Amino acid sequence: MILRIRIGGLGGHGILLAGRVLGTAAIYAGYDAIMTVAYSPEQRGGWSKADLVISDSEIDYPYIDEADILIVTTQEMFEREFKSLVNNGYLIYESSLVKPSQTSLNVRSIGIPAISLAEKTVKRRIAMNMVLVGGVTALSKIIDPKHVEEAIRSTVRKGTEEMNVKAMYAGYDYVRQLLY
Amino acid sequence: MKSFHPRLLKPGRYFMQGNIATAEAALIAGCRFYAGYPITPSNEIAEWMSRRLPEVGGVFIQMEDEIGSIVAVLGASAAGVKAMTATSGPGFSLMMESVGLASMMEIPAVIVNVMRAGPSTGIPTLVGQGDIMQAKWGSHGDYEIIAYLPSSVQEVFDMTIKAFNMAEKYRVLTIVLSDQVIGHMIGKLVVPDYEEIEIIDRELPDVPPEKLVYPFDNSRLIPPMPIAGAGYRVNYDSLTHDERGYPSVDRDVSFRLVSRLVRKIRENEKAIAEWEEYYTDDADILLVAYGCTARSAKEVVKKLRRENIRIGLFRPKTAWPFPWWRMNELSKRVSKIVVAEINMGQMLHLVREYSARDVEIVHVPYAPGYMPPPSYIENIVRGVYGA
Amino acid sequence: MSSSDRFRLREFAVTSLTKYYEGLEQVIRTDRMPHIFCPGCGLGIILKGLAEAILKSGIPINRHVGVSGIGCTGRLPGYLRIDAYHVTHGRAVAFAVGLKLANPELEVTVVGGDGDIVTIGGNHFIHAARRNHDINVIIVNNFIYGMTGGQYGATTPTGSYTTTSPYGHVEYPFNIPLLAYASGATFIARWTPIHYAQMVDAFLQMFEHKGFAVVEIIAPCVLYGERNRFPSYTDMVKYFRDRCVIDHEADLRKIGISLDPKEPLVIGNFYKVRRKTYEELYKELIERVSKEGAKE
The missing domain is CATH 3.40.50.920 (Rossmann fold)
Known part of the structure; x- marks a missing residue:
């Protein structure tokens, strides 16, 4: 089993943190995981991208050319990275920030109103990334949300654990309802 | 039984960046002094050490350049504190002079070189493996060093601890030749129970200060190391020195000293190489x-x-x-x-x-x-x- | 000179030096005599003065550590019966920084020449001064690279003749006290070996001072002298005696050294201010972190 997840967005969207939480959850679940990160050349205000590979066997080459799941929080990253999605891959996007301008029969798209869900559940727009993490968790089915919760608690800033966990479950429930 | 500071990274499973795993490993190994100069792609190590060292009672200093960084590291180690620096590319080149100094004075220290693309400034943000030869031959004269080649986050962690151990055991400079991919990769790290981690400290003289006559005794491959302030009042010299530590231009003194400096590694290569x-x-x-x-x-x-x-x-x-x-x-x-x-x-x-x-x-x-x-x-x- | 002549000369040097350092055997490695300093060099006197100051300092000898780089002056700490580190050229101050930070109980004294400390080691010097490390730096300024045969350095006065300025030196020299002041040193003095008592006193003040202490010793060098109108050993000493003006309040901007015979050579204990050292500030930082917890 190998799962390749690409997360792209704006610096400040918590892209790296989302990747770290998912990777940590994968490690807790007994998988191997590797994440590589890329940024636009500018130090502030540019795009950022995290590529996460999760596998039940040892991962050798850490980079990915294509993704099984693409998560985007900006239109720019959608346009840039859509082509990297494999056939039968999943596109997850923040539905107030991204309007998919192209699509493909072989791609399943899921728009999540992550910002409004975050605002509704924890009153913090910034928890949008955790809503998306929850969405991916529901979609991937290989990681138990318990592991994600544990990963959040060990990864996020002290005092923000509950908020982030709540936001994650909001995203998890949202996608589960869509799927089933 | 070694005591481990309560604020060290706890045993457990982590998803951690290679450079940060390097820093955490150094702290577990007992490193309590870091001197460095900002250079990509090694910066996370310095940043992490600046945050973590004061927590465990250690000292971080950002020096004026890489030359000063490695020299301050050697000074701290001479005073008995395990010390390290991290650098890359041009910074590693600047440290070459002191690779020889560490070898000549037999001061244990660790350099982590997060290799990037060269030559010269090259591509600071991207990977290279061009320092393999420099690590061994970059300083003038004959000497030996130990250099590790980590391939994963786990390995950069394990090898950083080992680098400190080997440095202390052989009174030698040890280099971790990490690279930008390993340093920036976030991957799986398992920190074992502390009891399972071997920590080696340098051998100190076991005779009272007034009795120690030959601090650079050639009858032993690795003489015990008197540290500054311990009362042995030793002269450590970057010049070729005799067994008392006094400078000498004598043929036999030169031969005995330099051959011991290389023999202590060469005669143990089968125990060190992996x-x-x-x-x-x-x-x-x-x-x-x-x-x-x-x-x-x-x-x-x-x-x-x-x-x-x-x-x-x-x-x-x-x-x-x-x-x-x-x-x-x-x-x-x-x-x-x-x-x-x-x-x-x-x-x-x-x-x-x-x-x-x-x-x-x-x-x-x-x-x-x-x-x-x-x-x-x-x-x-x-x-x-x-x- | 026959080999027996050479042997007799060596014996004479050992006897006279042993006698010169009599009473200081506790801190001077008399077993290493004769030292390598030329007849007429100021370093022997500075060695004696420093040894005397170490004994008088009240700080246990075992806590004194000497650090030096390369050059004639770099050899000085090796003749002291203390822990001494004779490191690479220019790096003594950086090494001292490491020693002091690792063990703040040590009384760390760097002894180096003008070439070692303010030329090749200039960057380490200014930054260590800026951070106000609690270390002592004795700079023996003899205007020249002696050990390598007499080349010019960063303190060689304009117009001097050296082996690399055969037509006269065209550069401007550093004014060490001003450089030290501008860099942030918190104790600054300048003496010559013929002002022996004041020199020893300056060393004692330097040991007592908490912070980056710089003592410049203007010293005679026969290699410099023989090319620059001080042909005999005593000429430079006479020059110091005749030209030195003690002025503790001197304006540091005006005490650069020139070869103009009308210019005085200003010496004194110029500057002293108490400012928290790097070591004190870092200790406070550690205490703060252990009380308030680490940064997230």
Whole structure:
């Protein structure tokens, strides 16, 4: 089993943190995981991208050319990275920030109103990334949300654990309802 | 029983960046002094140390340059504190002078070189493996160092602890030749229970200060190390020195000192050198790769083995000492050797030097800045193999 | 000179030096005599003065550590019976920084020449001064690279003749006290070996001072002298005696050294201010972190 997840967005969207939480959850679940990160050349205000590979066997080459799941929080990253999605891959996007301008029969798209869900559940727009993490968790089915919760608690800033966990479950429930 | 500071990274499973794992490993190894100068792609190590060292009662200082950084590290170690610096590319070049100083004064220290693309400023943000030879031969004169080649986050953690241990055990400078891919990669790290982690401290003189006559006693490969302020009142000299530490231009003094400095490593090379072998038992074609490149090489071996191609991987985990005896044995059993590295041919020289004469050696250089993908190595191997 | 002449000369040097350092055997490695300093050099006197100051300092000898780089002056700490580190050229201050930070109980004294400390080691010097490390730096300024045969350095006065300025030196020299002041040193003095008592006193003040202390000793060097109108050993000493003006309140901007015979050579204990040292500030930082917890 190998799962390749690409997360792209704006610096400040918590892209790296989302990747770290998912990777940590994968490690807790007994998988191997590797994440590589890329940024636009500018130090502030540019795009950022995290590529996460999760596998039940040892991962050798850490980079990915294509993704099984693409998560985007900006239109720019959608346009840039859509082509990297494999056939039968999943596109997850923040539905107030991204309007998919192209699509493909072989791609399943899921728009999540992550910002409004975050605002509704924890009153913090910034928890949008955790809503998306929850969405991916529901979609991937290989990681138990318990592991994600544990990963959040060990990864996020002290005092923000509950908020982030709540936001994650909001995203998890949202996608589960869509799927089933 | 060693005591471990309560604020060290706890045993457990982590998803951690290579550079941060390096810093945490250093703290567990007992490092309590860090001096460095900002340079990409090693910065996370300094940043993490600046945050973490005060927590465990250690000292962080950002020096005026890399020369000052490594020299301050040696000063701290001379005072009995385990010390390190981290750098890359041009910073490593600036430290070369003091590689010799550490060797001559036999002061333990650790340099982590997160290798990037060169020469010169090169591509600061991207990977390289061009410092293999420099690590051993970069300073003038004859000396020995130890250099590790981590291939994963776990390994950079384990090897950083080991680097401190070896530095202390042999009173030698130890270099962790990490690279940008390993340093910036976020991966799995398992921190074992502390009791399972071996920590070695330098041997101190066991005689009272007034009795210690020969602090650089040549009758022992590794004389115990008097530290500053302990009362031994020793003269440590970067000049060739006799057993008392006094400068000397005598032929025999020079020969005895410098030969001991190299013998203490060469006579222990089999205990120090490490490597990994993967499917080498029946291999007819041998891939040699290290650091991040070995990750691609391993994937190639896995793939070709599924096609019943008799390929194996030899991955040196220490560049210095190089496991040359094993290289030699393996070279006699295979018909072809393929050496893949992110440079124009560095470990290639070692492979050539120690391989059997009739074996065919093919070099796979790769663009400084980029890790060769498995497909690239695979194509070359297929060409060599004729499959 | 026959070998027996050489032997007799060596014996004479050992006897006279042993006598010169009599009473200081506790801190001077008399077993290493004769030292390598030329007849007429100021370093022997500075060695004696420093040894005397170490004994008088009240700080246990075992806590004194000497650090030096390369050059004639770099050899000085090796003749002291203390922990001494004779490191590479220019790096003494950086090494001292490491020693002091690792063990703040040590009384760390760097002894180096003008070439070692303010030329090749200039960057380490200014930054260590800026951070106000609690270390002492004795700069023996003899205007020249002695050990390598007499080349010019960063303190060689304009117009001097050296082996690399055969037509006269065209550069401007550093004014060490001003450089130290501008860099942030918190104790600054300048003396010559013929002002022996004041020199020893300056060393004692330097040991007592908490912070980056710089004592410049203008010292005679026969290699410099023989090319620059001080042909005999005593000429430079006479020059110091005749030209030195003690002025503790001197304007540091006006005490650069020139070869103009009308210009005075200003010496004195110029500057002293108490400012928290790097070591004190870092100790406070550690206490703060252990009380308030680490940064997230």
